[in-house]
Amino acid sequence: MSGQKILAVVLKGYPRLSETFIAQELLGLERAGFRLWLVSLRHPTDKKRHPVHDEIKAPVTYLPEYLYQEPGRVLRALARALPRPGFWRALAAFGRDLIRDPTPNRGRRFGQALVLAAEWPADAVAIYAHFLHTPASVARYAAMVLGVPWAVSAHAKDIWTSPDWDLREKLGSVGWAVTCTRMGYEHLRALSPRPERVNLSYHGLDLTRFPHWEGTRAARDGADPADPVRLISVGRAVPKKGYDVLLQALALLPADLNWRFTHIGGGAELAALKALAEQLGLSGRIQWQGAQDQQAVLAAYRASDLFALDCRITADGDRDGLPNVMVEAASQRLCCIGTTISGIPELFTDDETGLLVPPEDPAAMARALERAMRDPGLRARLGAAAEARVRRDFNAETSIHQLSALLRRLEQDS
Template structure:
């Protein structure tokens, strides 16, 4: 689905690749359902094609006939795979293949190793071009993920991109050939996330509002926001002046609101709902602490490396996180932030209190975090690495 309100990292990648001169087209398999859009979308030059979804059996036969006319006879192996695939996926793959051939595209790249790569793989095989994909988190770690399916997709791919060393190790563990995997961290447009300037006093709680802790993300289990609410309650019980803002929406919103009320936090916890990126940047950039207490969900789902953590690091907001999946590759304990165990609200509360009590530590961590983001998570570096992965067949 493009655009998706929560996937700002994809738009950032597209913009960075276009800045390097890549000639891109975007295929969206699903129409967007959220009426809100981030302002950065206006800068994307690539045209977007919304791939039709088949609704009737005859639509699939029409797609096959069109594909044969444009692409020529399809190999028997591919026909067998198309017939074995979900009919809608097969029809969309053929539509993408036809569009790619007509546009002269020479490479397809999909985000997420699930549906998008299913379609991209079949489309590339039909069009006789190469493909690659980026593996993130839910597409690797959810209980419904079929490792054999990921392995099959990787085996036919020109290369596989993934966003953390943790993911690289996982892909190798399930059998993906090491030479196929490229570690490319998600990047930020650092000009859009300037580090705040000031003294150590910037991170001290103000006497009127107390320490401001912010959590940003979808209100789902893997974000660990239930632990954050309990950490705020612990801090309040210990006499700390603290308030919290949760930015985002999701399936657990009602439950989290009920937890906040049960803990007596209604006067200090604010639920904003989802916000456009400039407003998220303002909230995070003026916070005293960004808390990302991510957990591995009961269904195996886990975050990869949340973009908002990188944004906070770039802005100079001290971060407290857990060591889940790739988070430790950005937030290094007592170097670029503080890391606590997952499902440990007491440890989370103590880490926040430590930053409150030691502004010099908070500033030191924030300064080192900004330097790490500049070195490792710049979108210009990301775009160059993605282009290099295509060489010598570099194309869009």
């Protein structure tokens, strides 16, 4: 039975406010009968937690973030790994990888893998990693040392900023891989030596946490300075989210259009974005709320009229998949405006379930924003259609069912 075995889940950091989809999945797997052991490469940095994190029962082990910080733990792990036949196979793979990627990060992942293998519970049978870059490196090396199967869930940055050789190596050794957008799925299948092992599964949304909202939104059209249209965006202040482009678009809106913008999320670029907003003369219309828990985000969706996210592909290839915040916003009947990249068009069809514009185009975003702001009927139509699509096709129960079947197969291979 699944509940009598332990599945090690390797995570880059835990818990994280920006990765509610992972927490939702972990809780769903526990409810499906899996016993989980969470292994995190980093300690948490967020000051808040989502309620879902407190519902997850799995224990968490934090590997050494930097090997020099816990030398005794690393050396004990090396001593325990040396007698294992799999150690030499893992060391050879690490050596090949190090030649192509001679970085401290590569060495750190091998050391973390040794610690994971040394602290492996007797009744653990397999490894499942979230993200195909550093967590998958640790999972792959540890699986070799231990002689256990492993699998991976790939998402966005890990797919598009990892070198092809690294992806091929990992995809060639996994029991299976799963990813959350068709674009990512097709890219990984093209790279994989075993394309039949790559699966597509949308994350879906826990609709018990985002239930249908019975409230109504005011028919604001931006004409009344005392009752402006309420625009919201939720996301980390990082380049791929395109917040600089969104601010430029807001600066292009007509002077007679009254609006207020709320941003929820942390991120390294917050200070720069606030400076840009000041430069564009927008500061008086923007509220920067920082990172918030899920309950606060849900309340903010319901208090807003319109959601916008101007995602882009950055110079290093980084991009979003299908941003979970857009699925969340749509679940609350909120009209969404996004860009035509990655998985966004897999949920939103322009002028049917949302409005889509090209990335890196402030003028196009401004036109879409103005159209939606001035037309409450359009917002209501698109928001209702988007909610219906989410509740029909993006239910987390479906994704948990798909993942559970894959994980049980992985357990059987152990």
